Ligand SMILES: NC(=O)C1=CN([C@@H]2O[C@H](COP(=O)(O)OP(=O)(O)OC[C@H]3O[C@@H](n4cnc5c(N)ncnc54)[C@H](O)[C@@H]3O)[C@@H](O)[C@H]2O)C=CC1
């Protein structure tokens with residue numbers, strides 16, 4: 001099934017992206033204290049390597065010119081090229097890009113990939129632009145970034161409101177800036193491309209599948225079945241939809257969904273494919289789905305359920321709603337959906353959180369497979385992709401759980417410790433910081 005076209009919210013909702021940098025720094029500092037990170041390496045990892053901000057003009061359909069601001073933050077490349085998505089959203093700014101780039105560094109490190117971390121995007125509301133305008137915006141942005149990205153330097157991918165079409169435009173524009181003999185050899189400048197243009201079969205579902213796998217591993221550890229478990233999902237785009245799809249296949253029941261248009265619920269279960277199909281013909285919005293009741297956005301997270309999957313934006317679970325969450329498990333599909341203060345409340349209440357850098361790492365792992373496929377001139381099949389993904393995710397899950405148990409700490413701190421330790425080791429091995 002294709003990735004749904006998603007339009008951003010059209011009504012006010014609390015989205016406090018401002019605190020994302022403070023959150024990721026608190027998480028980093030607490031893990032660094034725990035592992036007694038080398039002070040020099042701590043200094044390096046606490047800041048971003050490069051921050052690229054570009055203002056570029058684009059001609060609109062009506063002939064006027066609009067200026068857009070795009071960002072690419074390259075946090076760290078000690079383990080390999082910068083890697084991470086590009087987001088098109090009104091909340092994109094330098095602070096959000098910095099925080100998201102840092103999370104990418106920890107995510108790629110934890111997953112054992114030969115990558116560092118980067119992230120970026122354009123501050124814009126894509127619902128206000130035609131497809132032709134979005135294509136021109138993407139191509140101008142890529143052209144503006146061209147000297148700062150590259151298949152062995154910085155490799156963007158899809159994120160909120162970007163998809164395989166966006167990546168195809170980016171690859172095409174980037175390749176056109178290279179000398180003729182090098183053009184097609186550069187298609188792995190981005191991952192998440194359409195399958196006909198170097199993309200990997202399975203990259204579309206990889207993040208949601210990875211979220212599902214983490215939930216399955218958690219249930220197996222508790223000797224519980226997912227059959228009949230109730231779950232709620234915030235964000236019904238690429239990640240939220242696919243996570244729901246795989247959970248439903250395993251017998252779990254979707255009981256509430258929230259997207260940018262609003263929230264819906266049905267305690268008897270919402271059919272994932274029906275909600276998806278409804279949104280497809282409704283500008284990507286779930287609100288108004290006939291077999292559901294509307295739900296106040298404020299009450300979404302307090303819906304009765306076993307599993308809660310935030311798969312939209314950052315800072316969604318906070319001190320305001322954490323006390324009312326009913327789920328036993330938060331599986332973070334989004335990046336930074338739980339802020340540090342909200343997390344303390346959840347942990348005190350005995351709720352397990354599978355942290356973003358572990359839970360949603362299926363996407364970047366599949367991106368790595370796509371990059372290898374392009375680099376080696378291969379075409380991988382879906383079965384191989386899913387099997388390899390499964391194996392890698394299980395390995396990460398087990399390592400994080402084992403570390404958390406051995407150190408009597410929570411899963412996020414464990415994931416951060418493992419991720420930072422791998423980077424520390426690389427710096428030390430190079431002999432730069434005796
Ligand atoms: N696409 C990928 O492969 C990966 C995505 N992620 C993260 O997962 C999250 C979702 O990404 P995608 O599914 O790719 O994006 P998407 O653009 O496909 O979907 C985003 C969804 O969030 C909803 N949304 C937006 N604002 C909202 C709000 N204020 N309240 C409730 N819902 C809202 C949208 O309506 C849409 O349903 C992001 O945090 C992203 O960084 C993480 C790893 C990989």
Ligand SMILES: O=C(O)CCC(=O)C(=O)O
Nearest residue numbers: 084085157159363364367
């Ligand atoms: O696939 C990728 O390279 C990165 C995806 C991403 O942006 C993320 O994991 O947050």
